[in-house]
Amino acid sequence: MLNVFEFIYRISVRKKGMSSCELSKEFSCQQKTAWLLKAKLQQVMKSSEQYDLTGQVEVDEFLVGGVETNSRGRSHGKKALVVLAIERVIDKKGNETIGRAYAKTIDNSSTKSLEIIFEKHISQKAAITTDRLAGYLLLHKEWNMTRKLSEKGENFKQLHTHIMNIKGWLRGIHHHCSKERLQDYLNEYHFRFNRRNNLKTICDKLIQRIMLQKPMPYAMITKE
Numbered sequence: 618m619l620n621v622f623e624f625i626y627r628i629s630v631r632k633k634g635m636s637s638c639e640l641s642k643e644f645s646c647q648q649k650t651a652w653l654l655k656a657k658l659q660q661v662m663k664s665s666e667q668y669d670l671t672g673q674v675e676v677d678e679f680l681v682g683g684v685e686t687n688s689r690g691r692s693h694g695k696k697a698l699v700v701l702a703i704e705r706v707i708d709k710k711g712n713e714t715i716g717r718a719y720a721k722t723i724d725n726s727s728t729k730s731l732e733i734i735f736e737k738h739i740s741q742k743a744a745i746t747t748d749r750l751a752g753y754l755l756l757h758k759e760w761n762m763t764r765k766l767s768e769k770g771e772n773f774k775q776l777h778t779h780i781m782n783i784k785g786w787l788r789g790i791h792h793h794c795s796k797e798r799l800q801d802y803l804n805e806y807h808f809r810f811n812r813r814n815n816l817k818t819i820c821d822k823l824i825q826r827i828m829l830q831k832p833m834p835y836a837m838i839t840k841e
Contacts, residue, residue, distance in 0.1 A: 619644050619645075619646050619650070619654075620644065621654070622824075623644075624640065624644060624651075624654060625658065625820060625823060625824060625827070626820045627640070627643070628640075628655060628658055628805075628823075629809070629819045629820040629823045630816055630819060630820060632809070632813075633786055633789070633790050634786075634790060634805060634806075634809065635655075635790070636790050636791050636792075637651040637652035637655055638651075640654075640655060653835060653838065656798075656801065656838045657833050657838060658805075658823070658827075659801040659802065659804055659805045660801065660804075660830070660833055660838070661823065661826045661827050661830050662804045662805050662808035662823070662826075663804045664719060664737075664738070664804065664807070664808075666737050666738065668717070669738060669739055669740035669743070670702055670703070670704045670716075670717060670718075670719070670738055670739050670740060670743060671704065671740045671742065671743050672704055672705070672706065672716075672743060672744065673704065673705040673706075673743075673744050673746070674702055674703065674704055674705070674739055674743040674744065674745045674746070675702070675703050675705060675745070675746050675747070675773055675775070675776045676700065676701065676702045676731075676734065676735075676739075676745060676746070676747045676753075677700070677701055677747065677748060677767070677773055677776050677777070677780070678698060678699060678700045678701070678723070678726055678731070678750070679698075679699055679701065679780045679784075680696040680697065680698055680699070681696060681697045681698075681699055681783075681784065681787065681794070681799060682695065682696040682697050682794075682796070697722055697796045697799050698722070698723050698724070698725065698726065699720050699721065699722050699723065699799070699803065700720065700721050700723050700730070700731055700733070700734045701718065701719070701720045701734075701776065701779065701780060701783075702718065702719055702720075702734050702735075702738055702739055703715045703716070703717075703718040703775065703776050703779055704716030704717050704718070705775055713775060714775065715775050715779055717810075717811045718779060718807055718810060718811065719734065719737070719738040719807055720734075720783070720803040720806075720807060721733050721734045721737070721738075721800070721803075722796070722799050722800045722803070726750055726751075726752045727752050728752045728753070728754070728755045728756060730752070731750075731752045731753060731756065732756060735756060735760060739760075741760070741761075742761070743760075743761065744761050744763070745760055745761060745762045745763070746762070746763045746764075746765065746773075747762060747763075747764050748764065748765065748766065748767040748772075748773070749764050749765065749766055749767075783803070783806060786806060787802065808823075
């Protein structure tokens, strides 16, 4: 019989998580069973949107899927477009690092689409830095924002390291992720990332959320 509590524990504490194929082997169950249970947990891992990013915040957008190129381009075709926001903080050793982070899938790089992550996850008091994408221009009026050239990521090193880590995680653990499911995987990634310094309580937190979650039938998960 599948030990659901151990299943939850493994997903919550494993730094890179586990794919449904790996979970099916680990727990001797069908891959579809492992996928469905993990998909339900990803729904629970969605941000509560109660804790805004504060202090120094950087925002940028990136593409997921398809062939990687050196050209950033704004036309994404079959690729999925994601906007990411991170906190820049100084750790106990005096090194610059990332505090918390959130990511949202968006349809395009318009002001309306980009504004979602500002409204959902960034404090009005934060000092925000973005690149010079036109979509951020109108947001400059409502937010404390500085716009500067990315210089191929050189001016946003911590942010671009985080982007590379997300892409590496998707390729290395899951190999493929559809546009429709990408937000769920971003939720999973950042649920663990934002609690990486609290691994002793991360599983308890996930179980608490499960207890408050309404039932999620298969049709709701797959949107059929």
